[in-house]
Amino acid sequence: MLVIENLTKRYATGDLALEKVTLSVPAGQVVGLIGPSGAGKSSLIRCVNRLVEPSEGTIKLGDLDLSRLSRRALGQARRRMGMIFQEYALVDRLSVMENVLSGRLGYVGFWRSFFRRFPQADIDRAFAVLERVGLTDHIDKRADALSGGQRQRVGIARALVQEPDLLLVDEPTASLDPKTSRQIMRLIVELCAERNLAAIVNIHDVALAQMFVQRIIGLRKGKVVFDGPPDGLTPDVLTEIYGAEDWTATIRKAEEEDEQAAAVAPAVLARDTPMVTA
Amino acid sequence: MSAVSRRWTPPPLIANPVLRYAIYGGVALYLVVAFGTVELNWARMSEGVVRAGRLFAGFLQPDFTSRWDDIQAGLLESLTMTVTSTIVGIILSVPFGIGAARNIAPLPVYAFCRAFIAVARSLQEVIIAIFLVVLFGFGPFAGFLTLAFATIGFLAKLLAEDIEDIDPAPLEAIRATGAGWWQVLVYAVLPQVAPRLIGLSMYRVDINFRESAVVGIVGAGGIGATLNTAMDRYEFDSAAAILLIIIGIVLACEYASGFIRAKVQ
Amino acid sequence: MPVSIAQDGTKLWQRRTSRAEWLHYAGWFALLLLFVFTWQVMTRDTIWAFVLDAPRQAADIGSRMWPPRWSYMSAVWKPLWDTINMATLGTLLAVAVAVPLAFLTARNTTPSARFVRPVGLLIIVSSRSINAIIWALVLVTILGPGVLAGILAIALRSIGFIAKLLYEAIEEINIEPVEAIRATGASPQQVLAWGIWPQITPAFAGISVFRWDINIREATVLGLVGAGGIGVNLESSLNTLAWPQVTLLLLVILGTVVVSEWVSAKIRHAII
Structure with missing residues (x-):
C-alpha cells in the first residue's frame, strides 16, 4: 500500500530530520512509530501527505508517486490519506458536523462548500461515521464544547469520512488521560481492521503502542533502528532507540496491562461501546 | 449504518425564524433607503474625476518647494504641539488615573475623576478645539490644550483600569510592612503598571501627531491649517506633499514607539 | 553590577x-x-491677554448657550440620518476592501511576502495616518460637498484600521486546524474559508463594530469641512454665533455617541 524509499528531509535550517528512511506498510496493517522527541516521527508522516516537503526519496501510495505530484494532483492524492492530530486540530467555531464534512472538501467545489450545500451522499457518509465513533448526539454542537476524547473522535470521523486508504496519525493520545487514550487507540485499530486501512501511528507511549499495534518501527535521529513485532522490543532495543535507561519496568508494565486487559476484556468492551463518551 | 438519508443544514445564527427574517429584512431595507438618500451630483463628480487625477499626479510628483515656508511653519507647530501636549497629558493623566481607580482612591475623588474622563472621551477633539479656539484665540496654544485634554481622557482611563486589575498580593505585602499610602503607591502599584503606561504613552505620541493635523482645520494651528490653505487654492501637488509628510512622520513615530516598547517590556 | x-x-x-x-x-x-x-517655540505667538481673558469668555459664552433652542430639532433629523448613514455605509465599504487587503498582507496568507505584503502594509499605513476629517477635506475639494465625500472619507480612514487589526488576528491563528483542512485535500480557497476564516470571525466582528462606533463619532464632525451630516449645521450655527443651536447640536451628538456605544456593545455581545 505505502512504500517509502530513501526518504530524506533536511530543513532550511540545515537540520537533518530524516535520513534514508525505507519502509513499507501493507493494507490493513497498523504500524506504531516510536522514538524520542525530535527523532523525526512527525516529519515522517507529514512528508507522506506533503504538509512537509521531502528533500529526497520516493513515497508511493499504491502506484502513485506522491513525491512528484503537481499541486492539483496533490490535492486529489491527499483525499486518500486521512490525518489525525495530537491536539485534534478541529476548527473550534465550526460545529461537529461541519468539522466532519470538512473531510469531504477535496471532493466538492468551493462555492458548494462555502454555502454548506454538500451532496446528500456526503451527508450520509458523515452521519454514518459519526454514528460509528459515537457522536450522534452532538452533531450541531460547536467543536469547542466537547471533551478531549470527544474532540479526538471528531478528528477521527473527519479522517474517516474522506474514505481514505491510509491513516496518518500523529500522537493521537498525547493530550488525553490514560483511559481515554486506550479507548481512542482501540477505536483507531478497530476501524483500520474494519476498513482494511493501512495506518502509521506516531506514539510516545511505548506500553500503549505494544498493546495495540501489530508492528513497531523505532526511529532515532531520523534513522530506522528497529522494525518488528511489539514483542521484539527488548531492553537493548529500547536503549538503542531512546538511550540508556532501566527499561524492565516499562516492559513489565505493558505485559501486566495486557494481561489485565485480557482478563477484563468483556467488561471493557461493554464500557467502551461508542456511546460511552470520554 | 443508517439506511434512511437524513438531511442536514447548518444551524442558523439566530434560532427564531421570525426574528431572523425580521433582522435580515430590516438590514436590507435600511441599506436600500440609506443608499437612496445619498445624493449624487454626476456633473460635479465628473469634474471631480479630473481633480482626483490631478491629486493622484500630485502624489507621484509632490511639490515640497513652492510652499516650503508654510509647510515648515505648520510642521513645527504640529510637532511642538504634539510634544508638549503629550508630556503634559501624561503627567496629568497619572493623578487622574490613580484617582479613577476604585481600589486605591476614596469615593468622592473617584467620582470626580471618572466624570472628567467620561467628558474628555466622549467629545470629539475637533469640537473641543472649536471651543478652545473661541476661548484662547487662534494658534497652537488652543491645539495644545485640546490634545492634552484628549490625552488625559485616553491615558487616565486605561491607567485606571490597569490599576484596578493589578495583582493585590504585592499590595497587601507592602501594606503589611507598615508602609503609608504613598509608599504603597510607589512600591506596589507603579512598578506593576509602569511598563504598560510607557507603551501607551508612546502610542499616544503618534495619535497626538495625527490629531494635531486635524485641529488646524478649525484654527488651532499646525500642519492642518497649511493643508487647508493648499486645498482651498487647489494646489494639489503641495497638498500631496503635506499628506506624504504626515504619513512619513506617523510611520517614523510608530517605528520608534515599537522600538521603545520592545525595550521597556 | x-x-x-x-x-x-x-x-x-x-x-x-x-x-x-x-x-x-x-x-x-x-x-x-x-x-x-x-x-x-509653540507659545512664541500666543497672545497671553486672550489666554488670561479665557475664563471671562467662557462664562460669557456659557450664559449665551443656555437654554438650548429645542425648536431647531426639526431641522436636525435629516442631517442626523445622513451622519449615521455616512458612518454605516463608510464602514461597510471599508470592510469590503479591508478583508481581502488583510489576507494579502498577513504573513501567513500573503501570496508573496516580497512584493504583495509591502504594498499592503503601505496602503494600510497611508490610510491610517490620515484622519477621516482630513480625507474629507481632500474629497470635498475633489467631489464637491455632500454625503458621498463623507462616506468615502470614513471608508478611506477605516480601511487601514480594520485591515491592520485583522491581519494581526490572521497572523495569530492556530496553525493546526489549517494543516488539518489542507491534509483533507482541500483547495487553497477552501483552506481559507474553512480553516482560517472561522478562527478570525470573532475578531472580525469585534473590529468592525468597534470601528463603526468610532465612525459615528467621526461622522458628526465631517460636516465642518463640508462633507454632509450634522457637522454642517454645527458649522453654520457657529458661523452665525447661534449659540443656543450649538448647544442643541452638542446634546444631539452626545446622545448619538452614547446610543451608538450601547448598540455596539450589544452587537459585540450577541456575536461573540
Whole structure:
C-alpha cells in the first residue's frame, strides 16, 4: 500500500530530520512509530501527505508517486490519506458536523462548500461515521464544547469520512488521560481492521503502542533502528532507540496491562461501546 | 449504518425564524433607503474625476518647494504641539488615573475623576478645539490644550483600569510592612503598571501627531491649517506633499514607539 | 553590577550601576530640555491677554448657550440620518476592501511576502495616518460637498484600521486546524474559508463594530469641512454665533455617541 524509499528531509535550517528512511506498510496493517522527541516521527508522516516537503526519496501510495505530484494532483492524492492530530486540530467555531464534512472538501467545489450545500451522499457518509465513533448526539454542537476524547473522535470521523486508504496519525493520545487514550487507540485499530486501512501511528507511549499495534518501527535521529513485532522490543532495543535507561519496568508494565486487559476484556468492551463518551 | 438519508443544514445564527427574517429584512431595507438618500451630483463628480487625477499626479510628483515656508511653519507647530501636549497629558493623566481607580482612591475623588474622563472621551477633539479656539484665540496654544485634554481622557482611563486589575498580593505585602499610602503607591502599584503606561504613552505620541493635523482645520494651528490653505487654492501637488509628510512622520513615530516598547517590556 | 563590595568589605546595593544611573538622569534631563524648547517655540505667538481673558469668555459664552433652542430639532433629523448613514455605509465599504487587503498582507496568507505584503502594509499605513476629517477635506475639494465625500472619507480612514487589526488576528491563528483542512485535500480557497476564516470571525466582528462606533463619532464632525451630516449645521450655527443651536447640536451628538456605544456593545455581545 505505502512504500517509502530513501526518504530524506533536511530543513532550511540545515537540520537533518530524516535520513534514508525505507519502509513499507501493507493494507490493513497498523504500524506504531516510536522514538524520542525530535527523532523525526512527525516529519515522517507529514512528508507522506506533503504538509512537509521531502528533500529526497520516493513515497508511493499504491502506484502513485506522491513525491512528484503537481499541486492539483496533490490535492486529489491527499483525499486518500486521512490525518489525525495530537491536539485534534478541529476548527473550534465550526460545529461537529461541519468539522466532519470538512473531510469531504477535496471532493466538492468551493462555492458548494462555502454555502454548506454538500451532496446528500456526503451527508450520509458523515452521519454514518459519526454514528460509528459515537457522536450522534452532538452533531450541531460547536467543536469547542466537547471533551478531549470527544474532540479526538471528531478528528477521527473527519479522517474517516474522506474514505481514505491510509491513516496518518500523529500522537493521537498525547493530550488525553490514560483511559481515554486506550479507548481512542482501540477505536483507531478497530476501524483500520474494519476498513482494511493501512495506518502509521506516531506514539510516545511505548506500553500503549505494544498493546495495540501489530508492528513497531523505532526511529532515532531520523534513522530506522528497529522494525518488528511489539514483542521484539527488548531492553537493548529500547536503549538503542531512546538511550540508556532501566527499561524492565516499562516492559513489565505493558505485559501486566495486557494481561489485565485480557482478563477484563468483556467488561471493557461493554464500557467502551461508542456511546460511552470520554 | 443508517439506511434512511437524513438531511442536514447548518444551524442558523439566530434560532427564531421570525426574528431572523425580521433582522435580515430590516438590514436590507435600511441599506436600500440609506443608499437612496445619498445624493449624487454626476456633473460635479465628473469634474471631480479630473481633480482626483490631478491629486493622484500630485502624489507621484509632490511639490515640497513652492510652499516650503508654510509647510515648515505648520510642521513645527504640529510637532511642538504634539510634544508638549503629550508630556503634559501624561503627567496629568497619572493623578487622574490613580484617582479613577476604585481600589486605591476614596469615593468622592473617584467620582470626580471618572466624570472628567467620561467628558474628555466622549467629545470629539475637533469640537473641543472649536471651543478652545473661541476661548484662547487662534494658534497652537488652543491645539495644545485640546490634545492634552484628549490625552488625559485616553491615558487616565486605561491607567485606571490597569490599576484596578493589578495583582493585590504585592499590595497587601507592602501594606503589611507598615508602609503609608504613598509608599504603597510607589512600591506596589507603579512598578506593576509602569511598563504598560510607557507603551501607551508612546502610542499616544503618534495619535497626538495625527490629531494635531486635524485641529488646524478649525484654527488651532499646525500642519492642518497649511493643508487647508493648499486645498482651498487647489494646489494639489503641495497638498500631496503635506499628506506624504504626515504619513512619513506617523510611520517614523510608530517605528520608534515599537522600538521603545520592545525595550521597556 | 548593582551589588558591589566596598573597600571595607561590606556589600553595597544600588538600584542601578552608576553609569546606568547617569544615563537615566541624562535621558530625563534631555526630555525636560525638549519640553522647555518646544513650549517656547509653540507659545512664541500666543497672545497671553486672550489666554488670561479665557475664563471671562467662557462664562460669557456659557450664559449665551443656555437654554438650548429645542425648536431647531426639526431641522436636525435629516442631517442626523445622513451622519449615521455616512458612518454605516463608510464602514461597510471599508470592510469590503479591508478583508481581502488583510489576507494579502498577513504573513501567513500573503501570496508573496516580497512584493504583495509591502504594498499592503503601505496602503494600510497611508490610510491610517490620515484622519477621516482630513480625507474629507481632500474629497470635498475633489467631489464637491455632500454625503458621498463623507462616506468615502470614513471608508478611506477605516480601511487601514480594520485591515491592520485583522491581519494581526490572521497572523495569530492556530496553525493546526489549517494543516488539518489542507491534509483533507482541500483547495487553497477552501483552506481559507474553512480553516482560517472561522478562527478570525470573532475578531472580525469585534473590529468592525468597534470601528463603526468610532465612525459615528467621526461622522458628526465631517460636516465642518463640508462633507454632509450634522457637522454642517454645527458649522453654520457657529458661523452665525447661534449659540443656543450649538448647544442643541452638542446634546444631539452626545446622545448619538452614547446610543451608538450601547448598540455596539450589544452587537459585540450577541456575536461573540
